[in-house]
Amino acid sequence: MPELPEVETAREVIQRAGLDHVIVDVDDSDTYECRPHKPGEIRAALLGRRLTAVHRRGKSMWCDTSGIGESEPAGPALGIHLGMSGKIVITDRQGNEIEGGDYWERGRDLGDHRYTRFSLTFADGGSLLLIDPRRLGRVRLDPPVDVLGPDALKITPRQFRATFSKGTAPVKARLLDQHAIAGIGNLLADQVMWQAKINPARPVGELTSAEVSRLLKAVKSSVQSAVSGGGVHVLPMVAFRVRGARCPRCGAPMAHGTVGGRTTWWCSREQA
DNA sequence: TATAGTGTTATCGG
DNA sequence: ACCGATAACACTAT
Numbered sequence: 001m002p003e004l005p006e007v008e009t010a011r012e013v014i015q016r017a018g019l020d021h022v023i024v025d026v027d028d029s030d031t032y033e034c035r036p037h038k039p040g041e042i043r044a045a046l047l048g049r050r051l052t053a054v055h056r057r058g059k060s061m062w063c064d065t066s067g068i069g070e071s072e073p074a075g076p077a078l079g080i081h082l083g084m085s086g087k088i089v090i091t092d093r094q095g096n097e098i099e100g101g102d103y104w105e106r107g108r109d110l111g112d113h114r115y116t117r118f119s120l121t122f123a124d125g126g127s128l129l130l131i132d133p134r135r136l137g138r139v140r141l142d143p144p145v146d147v148l149g150p151d152a153l154k155i156t157p158r159q160f161r162a163t164f165s166k167g168t169a170p171v172k173a174r175l176l177d178q179h180a181i182a183g184i185g186n187l188l189a190d191q192v193m194w195q196a197k198i199n200p201a202r203p204v205g206e207l208t209s210a211e212v213s214r215l216l217k218a219v220k221s222s223v224q225s226a227v228s229g230g231g232v233h234v235l236p237m238v239a240f241r242v243r244g245a246r247c248p249r250c251g252a253p254m255a256h257g258t259v260g261g262r263t264t265w266w267c268s269r270e271q272a
Numbered sequence: 273t274a275t276a277g278t279g280t281t282a283t284c285g286g
Numbered sequence: 287a288c289c290g291a292t293a294a295c296a297c298t299a300t
Contacts, residue, residue: 003278032296059279084279085297115297134297136279169290178280187278232278261292263277 002082004152004183005226007059010080010088010100014054014063014128017090017099021122022050032135033117042078045141046120049075051128057151058182062143079143083136089113093125100129152183152223160216164204171207171215172200173260184219186262188226191237192218194247199271200259241265 002010026043028034034042048068055062059082065075080088089100097111118130118139130137150159163180164171174180175189184192193200195218198211207215226232236248245254245265252269 006278081280084277134277134279134295136296138280167289173290176279185278238278260290262279 002059002084002086003185003188003226003232004059004223005188005229006087006231007056007061007082007183008227009230010082011054011056011061013088013090013099014051014061017126018063018088018120018128019051019054021124021126023047023120024123025121027116027119027121028139030117030135033130033132033137034139037140042139042141045076046078051078051120057145058148058178059185060143060145060148060182062145076141077143079138079140079145080130081138081143082130083132083134083138085134086117086130086132086137089129089131091127091129095127098126148178148182149180150182152181152188152219153227155181155216155219157216160219161212164207164212164215166205168203168205170201170259171198171204172262172264174204175219176260176262181219183223185232186264187232187235187238187241188222189262190241190265191222191226191232191235193271194237194267195222197267197270200264200266237265 023046026046028037028042029039031039046065049065051063052066053064061080063078065078067073087100089097092098113129113131115131115133116129117132117135120128130139164174171193172189175184175192196214198215222235226235232238240248240254246252247254247267247270250267250269252267254265255268256265258264
């Protein structure tokens with residue numbers, strides 16, 4: 001389920017198969033997924049336009065849209081957030097998946113479109129679907145992207161240091177704060193802190209300079225490897241978030257509890 | 273049947 | 287005003 005790497009995969013799906021088709025229908029009738037818009041608002045704004053580019057910052061995506069005719073002004077951006085369970089699927093005119101599919105469902109639910117909460121239909125008969133069982137995803141026009149912190153893949157050492165140099169929040173809470181750094185979710189956060197050997201509950205203001213450096217290095221390498229691998233499930237720590245697990249580095253028992261409001265696993269020895 | 277959950281945000285208290 | 291903790295959101299899986 002979506003953290004930055006999965007969202008990047010979804011972005012690539014749209015980039016490969018969702019751009020440049022004229023939009024001939026929009027189903028925006030799901031009032032939860034399309035909040036704060038009323039049914040029909042997004043539809044009216046997009047009919048006759050094309051998606052021309054797709055961007056991502058952290059876990060948020062947005063598509064630029066074309067004018068309706070030649071030399072008409074561009075339309076609003078279409079923002080998409082996958083929430084906890086969303087995925088993007090592109091189908092052909094027969095409704096068969098040509099992009100998306102099981103890219104993080106690992107073989108399950110392929111072709112199961114029961115939970116489609118938003119869709120675009122293109123002039124060629126194909127469609128873009130947002131499938132989201134839990135309905136915590138969001139689709140909206142001109143989403144406020146500026147409130148997000150720097151993308152985790154692009155954050156500079158200077159920006160990172162500023163974010164992790166002061167405050168009393170647990171390191172984990174700060175890693176999850178999308179205003180501070182965008183894209184890290186619960187699993188990536190645990191992986192990052194395990195790799196950097198830092199206790200998740202440490203107040204950020206108490207981190208040494210060396211620890212902040214290790215943290216930054218761990219963020220970059222974890223996020224990059226998860227993006228390359230196609231999702232957070234390729235991260236080593238994910239497999240050790242189970243009762244009775246032992247640290248794959250030192251063999252000590254993995255501890256778990258709640259930090260920053262989320263279930264957290266850490267090595268009882270190296271991250272004491 | 274009860275509970276946890278890979279995300280975000282409004283609200284409350286210090 | 288800032289900072290951090292918590293509940294709520296809607297639904298599925300275990």
